[in-house]
Each structure stands twice: as C-alpha cells, then as structure tokens.
Amino acid sequence: MNHQSVVTAFQKSSYSSGGQGSECLEVAHTADGGRAVRDSKNPAGGLHFFGPGHWAAFIDGVKAGTFGG
Template sequence: MKSQDIVAPFRKSSYSSGGQGSECVEVAHTADGGRAVRDSKSPEAGLQFCAPGEWTSFIDGVKAGAFDR
C-alpha cells in the first residue's frame, strides 16, 4: 500500500448543507494518516494530498482563526 492510497470514503462537512452549500470540499483518510481533499462539485478534477503533519497544522490554523477574513 502506498502512502497516498485512500483508505476511507470521502466525507463532506455537515456545515455544507445550509445556505449555498454548493461550495464544499470532501476529505478522506490516506494510508499514511494524511488526507486527500477534493472539490465536491467536481470530484473528477483531481485531489490534493496532505501529509499527516501538514493536515494537523492546517486544522490547528483553522481552530486558531488563522484563515478568518
């Protein structure tokens, strides 16, 4: 198994069901503990892979408000 093999189904955020709801990403676990991310509107368009440490840093930034406008 390769590190970027997807080992769980893609999931969409529960926050995407309200409002416009069409602008969302889906996330799946990878074999190395990282994540694969894709656009829910165009899943065939490709994937972005995040290593485990990169994903953790991203989530920590979200929780800290680093990406708030």
C-alpha cells in the same frame, strides 16, 4: 499501498452551504494518516494530498482562527 492511497470514503462537512450544500470540499483519510481533498462539484477533477503533519498544522490553524472569517 502507498501513502497517497485513499483508505476511507470522502465526506463533506455538515456545515456545507451555498444552494443545495454543494459548494465545498470533501476529505478522506490516506494510508499514512494524512488526508486527500477534492472538489465536491468535480470529484473526478483530481485530488490534493496532505501528509499528517501538514494536515495537523492546518487544523490547528483553523482552530486558532489563523485564516480569518
């Protein structure tokens, strides 16, 4: 199993909004503790992978309000 192997089901945030709640991303865990992200409207359109360190930095930035909104 490589580090980009998806090891959990994709999940959509309970905070999803827009119409029927279909305008968001889905996230799943990867074998190395990172995350795979895909567009919920186009799940076959490809995945973006983030290693554990990059994902942790992103979450820290969200919690700190780094990205505004």
